[in-house]
Amino acid sequence: MKLPLGTVKPSGWLKSQLEAQASGLSGNIDDFWPDLVNSSWRGGDGEAWERGPYFLDGLVPLAYLLDDYQLKEKANRWIQPIIASSSDSGWYGPVKNKDRWPIAVANKVLTQYFEATGDTNAFNVLINYFRYLHESPPDWPNKDWRGVRAMENAVTGYWLYRMTGEKWILETIESIHKNSSDWTSYYEKFPWDSAASADRKIPLDWGPVGLTAHVVNNAMAIKYPGLYYQQSINERHRNAVFAGIEKYDAHHGQAGGRFSGDEHLSGKSPSQGTELCSVVEYMFSLGELYAIFGENSLADRLELLTYNALPGTTTPDMWAHQYDQQSNQVLVSGAKRDWSTNGDYSNIYGLMPNFACCLANMHQGWPKFIETMWMATNENGLAAVSYGPSVVKAKVGKGREVTITEETDYPFNDLITLTISTENPVKFPIELRIPGWADSVEIRYGKKTITVKGKPSVTLTEKWKSGDQITMQIPMKLRFEKRYNNAVSVLRGPLYFSLRIDKEYKSVKINYDNFGYKGSVDWEISPKKPWNYGLMIDTGNTMRGFRVTENEIGKFPFSDKGDMIWSADSGKYIVSQQNAPIIIRSRGIKIPAWTLKNYSADVPPLSPVAPEGDPETIELVPYGCARLRITEFPVMDITLMEEVIK
Template sequence: MISSRRRFLKTSAAIAASSSATMSGISAVAGTIKSNSPQREVVANKAPLAASSFYPLPMGSIIPRGWLRRQLQIQADGLGGHLDEIWADVGPNSGWLGGTGESWERGPYFVDGLLPLAHQLDDAKLKAKAQRFIEWTLTHQQANGMIGPASNDDWWPRMVMLKVLTQYEEATGDPRVVPFMARYFRYQLETLPARPLRDWGKFRWQDNALSVIWLYNRTGDQSLLQLAKLLHEQGHDWQAQFADFKYTEPVTPERIHLDEKNGLGDTALSTHGVNNGQALKAAPVWSLLTGKEEDRKGMQQMLSALDKYHGLPNGMFSCDEHFAGRNPSQGSELCTVVEAMYSLEVGMSILGDAALGDRLEQLAFNALPGAFTDDMWAHQYNQEPNQVEVSLHRKPWTTDGPESNIYGLEPNFGCCTANFHQGWPKFTSSLWMASADGGLVAAAYSPCEVKTVIQSVPVHLVEETQYPFRETIHLTVNPAKPVTFPLKLRIPTWATSHEVAVNGKKIESSVVDGFVRIDREWHTGDAVELHMPMEARVVPGFNQSVSVHRGPLVFSYAIGGSWLKLAERGKASDWQVYPTTAWNYALDVSEEAAKSLKVEELPIGDAPFSLKGAPVRIVVRAHKVPSWRAEDGVAASVPSSPVATMGAPETIALYPYAAGKLRITAFPVKGETAKS
């Protein structure tokens, strides 16, 4: 054990002595693949770690374009770029800036999204804001290696700051980061036996392990693997929990002993939504150390159980803030949305499972924007797929408070205020990945450009698309000189057909494990076009209800709303929203007839996830269901279908899920029409 700890002191020597590593088709030195600058390198797993299917491109390699850049700019112009100016918890008195203010998770949470946002927009002001937190952290490490504010010694917030530092090092090449992290991990290895992981850190060990693996792949220090195994040993056994999943019903405070240890008992934490969102990556991360297939399958086992017992039509599972069943009037915490997205991004890179890209897009294009006002100056703690009122009611939350679904600065609890920032930027960073066989992989689709190096050749790839609102994706590949490598394009499971053309000529494109592979020598200006027809489809759900989907988008009926300002919070405000139109509709539609639904494509506005700027809508026939009502601002459970309706049929328009701040997403299906 002593010799293992001493190896942490030899970081510089380990870096210098790192042996050469090679991935098929990609030149790698010291376990790295050169990217678009000497300071940005795609790093392959070092033995004895198992190989990943894909490897993330270093933060900064992917630059947003088109509607995605506009969306990131909306975030920067809203709370994302100004939170430190109006919210003391991440303001100048933050403990992560050396002050006496909040010193736990909120500073690291904020910077975890602010840093990539700043670099993706190349915004000097935002970079400077992020740098203050990073600079204080790097220059205030204690002599024993501990990092962060001295006012607490909780392992958990350090796990978030480590994620920040790994991104920062990739973007800047700052030579201080690797030895800084090595000293901290030496301290952690020495200290964990006597001061083991507890509460939040115990259930989020995989985030810590991911940073340990990141450093190991850069130094080869074997004691880091020992630390990763210790974290797993002390952490919650997520795979065991889902191998025998017991939480198949909405939980109650009594069932999970919520009053035990101030809500930090193991039962409460194991059913906590954010913990589960983060834990989705636990099995894939652990599989890197074991190489076992059973560990590689753990993520899908977890997703399957969550879908079966707590799945919602927006791709999330209910967690308000503990498991709450499949009723679409229950909610999901915004923190869980962004953490689930990050877990899917990590899982996609390790496992190469195309289905994870489908789920990632569903969350990114529906649940993520669905929790914000159009200008991103206010957000919800909990969002509901069937959300008929946003107000100060206790229902339907079992463990949250009455502010849970209002739009505001810090409704219910401020964790989401600090943490939501990572959603869009990390999604952007995960659009493309390097494949283990030396190529590039389209993991998810949005307009962007990629700058990397393949076989020592700089490659600039441009993706032009209005996906997910349109069906076609245009790629232009611009290598500095001709170079041969595979290009892998993900074909979503909803795509019943597709066409691929290279330089205007259609090619054979069979789908293998969810991807089309194009092997060729690439020349500057080579163009690839992928067309995936998007047909409307009807997806069954809770109580035989249905939701309408097209491509990765989920569609909802946007209820008219009257906005009531509760309070002004500097540049932000808190809002309640009350319905001004009827919402209790049943759809006259079947799975078989879904393809004939009328789809109308509209101009793409500056805010594509707003009602005003919505680029597409679907027109459906519907009937009123007078017996379906709200109580205390909450829609009753969707009546079991088929339902009796009343009155003449109506034609209603469904818009992308995030467009309506009040919405119905899961509808009963029309049965007989009652006589009036």
């Protein structure tokens, strides 16, 4: 079960990441982007649809996780007009908005705000709106966003039901489920295989069929059958979730746990894009699904997305974002690429490189991940769901308050220490997730040492007292994942690794006014050295030829040397001298025939590849630290291993 906002707080490098986010677009965007400055959601006369609620869906948890007074005041200046807009009918929001979709997002905002503040006015707005839905005719057409995404309302609906026990809320959710898009059947049949994408059989439009191939709709909808499972207890709904995830991977899967969609589902080539909105929505869906099913694979994937795809599509200072990221991203520029529908600037790091939805919606990623790092168990204990530096303060056992401090540099390091603080000794279970990629985990507590192999989790039930510690060692061996055309990706723990490409940033002004506010800049990034390397890999001895170096984690955890970082003190950009937290040195050989195609890296040549040159030392860094990258590597002919790897 998810814990209320504020129960889990970031620490260590995760707190640094949130502070970077707060200093970047998230803490500044509504001061200069007209769609938010003049938003009708805050009492202005401007944009009245999804952008205000999207922004708040990240700003509210960010403000309260950091306990930042200025951010909380900023959020409050939005929340109070929203609360005041609630009408006698139960409808709320801007007068000129007649669409239920943005209210579904605003519902989630008010839920979090109530958890953080206890403001019953926010709770009453939600209850009144759900009464409006209960008493109104269904209006969830599958040709429109509100119908395709109708079950987003169920996130708030089930939360309200748990708070009140009112059965009419379940009736409301059942009506929404029956009268909106049937995503359960969609996942059972899944029409959009890789061939459909390659042959452009996917309708690239916003009609009822095209909306089912829209990448963000898919990232949201994967949780819908699972949400309804809480009410139906029908295995069909549970099975649809896991079938859907499997089909995404099989037909559109990309490195970093994501699936492609530039704007529509677009196959497995590592040069296809993935929209940022789909990354943060997939993350949110996985957190919701884990709370329902407790399946390890869901938490594994949530870590993959959070620690790879999310940081990989923003600049380290979070002053710029991409609309589309690529696994093999060797040139960031305005150019005509093989996107399904997106514009020429979609892979630029900037303010608004394509549609504005990602600019509004990107802010929820890190805060909502932190919210789900710890959850409550049915046995009145606590479960460690995802690992990273954090502090959880919650009631356990028979209502006794405890604090668990998690000290770690995970995912950059394999050691985790949990320290318990409680006024008096208290007996309760602590459930520790065992990552699916881990061969074994050593856990030490008190005078006990246990080694866990082949289990999804281990539960430690003790009478815990202040000062008790649990240490976990999760060995992070290098792993290799087969990708497109028999290429491979390199993993260590939950991190994917990419070729470290020397790069050159160039500030540009694309086809809109970037307003020149503080660090708001659009960046083209070009390679200064070759990128077309194949890897030398001995799969029988994976560490052979690879040397791992762990470095200090900097103020901007996902920065690497050469990145441009906004300095608020000097009011200008500086070049980072901070190395990535991990560097892996290995050997590679250039492949001259592997070149650009339509301004992206062509698909990797079919592996194994016969070498045409001499081996060279190459460096790999975490995917999230690489603004330019090769993540799916061709593999050189294994018969030459003895000659080239020393």
